[in-house]
Amino acid sequence: MSTTTAPPAPERPLPTPTRESRPYWDGLREHRLMLQHCAACGKVRHYPRPVCPHCFSMESAFKEAPLGGKVHAWTVCHHPFDFFFKQATPYIVALVDMDAGVRINAPLRNVAEGDLEIGRRLRLAFEPVGKDITLPYFVADQGG
């Protein structure tokens, strides 16, 4: 029996959903991408916020959006900055122009960096990381 105590595993930084963003996080938990649309002018916006910056309406509704998009930019993270991500390095984070008209930043899995280029199609996927929180990631879009 060992008497040494392993140090506590570093905790993953988790989002704290707000009154504005709760529907987005609830959507991810249900494996759906829910984006905020202005109820007055119909424009989509992300990240969630109280007022439409186009027409200033405070009325909005979250609607399910398609999961495909195209690469806008990316980085390969070698230095973890947060200890939780040390095991995962190096990891790619892709910034994707979603077909729905917003941009989403998320880790990219199962695609080599050498295969990346601006405009390459990717698809959003879902990783439950806790009872309440599911985080997005990207994979290759087989349909594209």
Next chain:
Amino acid sequence: MTHPLRDKAAVSGIGETAYTRGTSKSALALQLEASLAAIADAGLSPRDIDGVVPYFPGGGIAEDFIANLGLPDLTLSAFVPMGGATCVAALQMAAMAVATGVCKNVLIAVGRTGYSGARVSTRLQQFPQFALAAEFEAPIGMFAPAQLYAQGARRHMELYGTTPRHFAEVAVTMRRHAILNGNVVMNKPLSVEEHHASRMISDPFRLFDCSLESDGGAAVIVSAADTARSLKQPLVTIMGVAEGHPESPASIAQRPDLLEFGLVKAAARAFPMAGVGPKDMDVAEIYDCFTFTVLRQLEILGFCKTGEGGPFVMDGRIGLGGELPINTHGGLLSQGHVVGLNHVIELVRQLRGAAGKAQIEDAEMGLVTGYGDMGDGSLAIMRRAA
């Protein structure tokens, strides 16, 4: 029509602490030490300071300055919470204060324990302006400016053919300048090969593409130009100064164009206010949080076209004796990271003719930029007055 702020304010005093990695002093103590140096440089007494703009968050509020410097009658206290764009943007606020008579001498001070205190990885989540990044980006592994800016750098490389060699030229030139300056964190030569061999932080940024985590303090005094004329130092006036905020200011990821940021708007205001253009600059102090951000700012400022920032910095053009010497003190990449107030100090030093081994002959006019908080920008154009 001449802008009402043009040449109405001057930087009358400059002060710095040692730039180090490791200090027992608090960020507040560093701010105050630099402040006393700047006040003495101007030939003023602490009692003459009636406006104060401390760095936030960075240990120091108006009450601290009143208590420590015995300020008898502070008429303006303010924060300018724009990250790395703070110091140059604070020049605008100070210029407005002295030009309108609200203040006579405004103290702008920064103190940072970026090495001994809170490190870059944890700072992001503490700032209210980064709440969105903390909610949406930190959980997916994007914490630090190095990661968030790296995506823009990658896009620039993909679109315009910008290369690591271009980045290296910035890093190596800043180091060469730092070595001429006695007060720096990094004082050993850096080669292009060493830059390319340094460890990857967030691709395309390697270690030597990133500014330093360091400890230090810096301060400047802004006085009305008429007041400054009768003070101790040669008169260096602020010809034009402005701040600018990008679309989607709290998240680079949501910005329609990752490569457009607040400096675009600041430049569109500061150059006309000064009545001069980029070609008139003898020296430029460019906020170098990363090598890449220097390239992109040169494009935005109009020294070259978008996409040409990489080739522009080559062939010794940004070194001493080059067409546009940049960061003649070593910058944030090699001197130390005090949120760019060291860039302001170096510009003033150059225009006073007091930059020592890095002095540019007959430097009469120059600019300094600030860049921070995910894309806020600021620009000041200064000249040595006759």
